[in-house]
Amino acid sequence: MGGPLWRPVVGGTLNTASLIRLFERLSVDDMRGLAREFDRSGTVSRSAPTRPSINEMARTTVDGLHRQGLIGEELFDRLAEMLIAESDEVERVRCLWEIQWQADVVVRTAREDVETTARTLVENVKSQLAETEEALRIAVQHASHRARELNEAVERASAIERELSELQTQAGALLDGIRTHEREAQGIIEGMRELTATESASRERRREEEPDLFDTGDVKRPQMNGLLWPVGATITVTFLDGSDDQHELVRNQAREWTKHANVDFEFTADPDAKIRIAFDPHGGSWAYVGTNALAIEPPHPTMNLAWVEQMPETALHEFGHVLGLIHEWQSPNADISWDVDAVRAAWPHMTDEQIQFNVVGRKSHDDYPDYREFDPESIMMFSIPSNFLLEGDGFTPSKQLTESDRAFIAQLYPDDEGHET
Ligand SMILES: [Zn+2]
Numbered sequence: 318m319g320g321p322l323w324r325p326v327v328g329g330t331l332n333t334a335s336l337i338r339l340f341e342r343l344s345v346d347d348m349r350g351l352a353r354e355f356d357r358s359g360t361v362s363r364s365a366p367t368r369p370s371i372n373e374m375a376r377t378t379v380d381g382l383h384r385q386g387l388i389g390e391e392l393f394d395r396l397a398e399m400l401i402a403e404s405d406e407v408e409r410v411r412c413l414w415e416i417q418w419q420a421d422v423v424v425r426t427a428r429e430d431v432e433t434t435a436r437t438l439v440e441n442v443k444s445q446l447a448e449t450e451e452a453l454r455i456a457v458q459h460a461s462h463r464a465r466e467l468n469e470a471v472e473r474a475s476a477i478e479r480e481l482s483e484l485q486t487q488a489g490a491l492l493d494g495i496r497t498h499e500r501e502a503q504g505i506i507e508g509m510r511e512l513t514a515t516e517s518a519s520r521e522r523r524r525e526e527e528p529d530l531f532d533t534g535d536v537k538r539p540q541m542n543g544l545l546w547p548v549g550a551t552i553t554v555t556f557l558d559g560s561d562d563q564h565e566l567v568r569n570q571a572r573e574w575t576k577h578a579n580v581d582f583e584f585t586a587d588p589d590a591k592i593r594i595a596f597d598p599h600g601g602s603w604a605y606v607g608t609n610a611l612a613i614e615p616p617h618p619t620m621n622l623a624w625v626e627q628m629p630e631t632a633l634h635e636f637g638h639v640l641g642l643i644h645e646w647q648s649p650n651a652d653i654s655w656d657v658d659a660v661r662a663a664w665p666h667m668t669d670e671q672i673q674f675n676v677v678g679r680k681s682h683d684d685y686p687d688y689r690e691f692d693p694e695s696i697m698m699f700s701i702p703s704n705f706l707l708e709g710d711g712f713t714p715s716k717q718l719t720e721s722d723r724a725f726i727a728q729l730y731p732d733d734e735g736h737e738t
Pocket residue numbers: 504507508509634635638644
């Protein structure tokens with residue numbers, strides 16, 4: 318529906334209620350438009366409506382409408398009745414204007430409010446955006462800061478990793494050193510096996526049964542507690558386990574002695590061989606001294622070599638025991654200034670008796686009246702650190718036979734011509 322509000326009035330069918338509503342909604346311009354319409358049809362005057370004449374104009378309009386038959390008798394009467402109360406009606410129209418004006422104000426205010434609200438909103442959004450931007454900028458700064466920190470952390474971590482790996486290497490070296498010391502310590506403790514009472518009895522039985530296996534005593538040579546093999550003896554040796562490489566290494570080491578001693582080692586597969594060698598890596602390195610080995614029943618080993626690949630000289634040392642040699646530091650001629658407290662502290666698991674027997678105590682001149690002069694570098698010596706001594710620099714033995722080792726073993730097993738190599 319377009320056009321002026323009063324358009325339905327002309328030619329339309331109006332009832333009372335809709336006409337009243339219409340008038341209530343008419344603005345001044347609408348009134349003027351309606352007046353012009355009736356003027357054209359000669360029904361109303363040209364005079365412009367003013368506030369006092371509004372009622373008049375309405376009355377004229379209503380008359381015109383009635384005259385043209387546009388409104389019925391009943392409506393005409395009601396409108397006429399309404400228009401009689403002129404002053405009320407003027408007041409009503411003024412109210413309508415007032416309402417319109419207020420509506421305008423309301424609309425204007427509302428528009429202003431909307432604008433203000435919109436502006437505020439825009440400002441808010443802008444400010445929020447700015448805040449967000451700032452927050453983002455800070456976040457980016459933080460992120461890049463964190464990234465730098467992370468980088469530094471990664472660098473630190475890799476530096477630490479490098480240090481760790483170096484430390485590991487050092488720790489490994491230290492561990493190797495400790496193991497070597499352990500071996501040496503164990504060697505000191507276990508290097509020379511002594512017989513139990515039962516074993517001693519068994520040895521004596523065997524001496525009675527097979528006297529040829531023992532020192533016959535008819536050759537002049539140093540006394541070695543009765544543990545030497547007969548001069549020229551063939552001592553059978555077998556391996557209870559171990560690899561070909563280990564066997565080869567042991568054979569070579571053993572032969573270093575027989576180059577100078579008038580005895581022979583015969584390596585055999587016979588499980589009853591006199592010397593029976595095991596390679597238990599956890600069993601330490603040890604051997605029975607001289608013919609004490611004969612007191613041990615097969616298949617028990619008479620020698621164990623726990624670390625012969627790492628320290629081949631161990632085999633050389635143990636075969637020194639096999640031929641009757643004792644530890645050089647326990648020689649009746651050794652004079653080592655042991656710090657017994659330091660030894661005790663280093664090996665808390667050893668009893669004082671064990672420390673005396675295996676470490677600091679010397680063998681007696683009665684058992685070994687002809688022992689050689691002390692040889693600090695002998696293969697029968699072990700590393701003794703200076704902190705085990707009350708004075709002196711400690712001992713570092715040779716890994717091969719010393720001149721004294723060669724000379725002494727030749728004395729113990731002289732060849733038939735009596736010469737010493
Ligand atoms: Zn030993």
